[in-house]
Amino acid sequence: MASHEPPRPGARPPDAEPLPEGESRLDFSRRNFLKTVGVGPLAASVVAARTADAQAVANPVGPAAVPIELTINGHRHALSVEPRVTLLDAIRDRLDLTGQKRVCDRGACGACTMLVDGRTIYACSMLAIEAQGADIRTVEGLTNGTVLHPVQEAFCEHDGLMCGFCTPGFVMATVALLEANPTPTADEARRALDGNICRCGTYKGVLEAALTAKGVRRG
Ligand code: FES
Numbered sequence: 001m002a003s004h005e006p007p008r009p010g011a012r013p014p015d016a017e018p019l020p021e022g023e024s025r026l027d028f029s030r031r032n033f034l035k036t037v038g039v040g041p042l043a044a045s046v047v048a049a050r051t052a053d054a055q056a057v058a059n060p061v062g063p064a065a066v067p068i069e070l071t072i073n074g075h076r077h078a079l080s081v082e083p084r085v086t087l088l089d090a091i092r093d094r095l096d097l098t099g100q101k102r103v104c105d106r107g108a109c110g111a112c113t114m115l116v117d118g119r120t121i122y123a124c125s126m127l128a129i130e131a132q133g134a135d136i137r138t139v140e141g142l143t144n145g146t147v148l149h150p151v152q153e154a155f156c157e158h159d160g161l162m163c164g165f166c167t168p169g170f171v172m173a174t175v176a177l178l179e180a181n182p183t184p185t186a187d188e189a190r191r192a193l194d195g196n197i198c199r200c201g202t203y204k205g206v207l208e209a210a211l212t213a214k215g216v217r218r219g
């Protein structure tokens with residue numbers, strides 16, 4: 001008489017093919033399951049990631065100061081900072097390079113704009129320890145002795161500054177733009193500089209400077 005009991009979880013259907021000789025139902029199921037869904041490599045990577053996480057938890061960085069090394073304007077600086085310290089604070093407060101300004105301190109105004117590996121970043125929103133090994137550039141690195149960089153010249157020529165708090169950030173953003181695109185259109189320049197804010201309203205002069213600065217070479 002046919003049984004009306006529900007099948008047990010994992011039970012083989014009555015019409016399933018016979019198992020290979022010497023193989024238990026458990027072996028067969030596990031291997032075929034792994035083959036079917038391809039989780040062998042995935043499982044290995046999950047285990048490796050968990051192991052790395054566990055090691056990171058076992059060896060946390062900080063909260064005390066840790067030694068780091070930053071390369072700024074081509075010079076290497078060894079310093080000791082707590083892991084919570086931003087790149088901006090490390091450079092301004094520990095290394096006395098105060099060109100880039102701290103205004104909003106929350107990634108909203110662009111006054112702290114620096115170049116990291118050729119790309120603009122808000123230094124108030126990046127940790128100093130994250131910038132290790134990168135090529136960091138600030139406004140201090142632009143002049144050659146007493147000779148201004150072409151972008152600085154253009155800012156002076158076109159009155160691209162008033163109080164000057166936003167200016168180093170605008171200058172670095174303009175340098176990044178012109179190193180990537182020496183002849184931008186007005187729209188391209190506006191887009192490249194739209195992460196920077198000027199409370200004094202010098203946008204017209206900044207744009208003219210960005211469109212007329214000549215001789216900017218890739219840094
Ligand atoms: S100070 Fe960094 S974005 Fe304003």
Ligand code: FES
Nearest residue numbers: 162166198199200
């Ligand atoms: S020149 Fe004053 S904030 Fe831009």
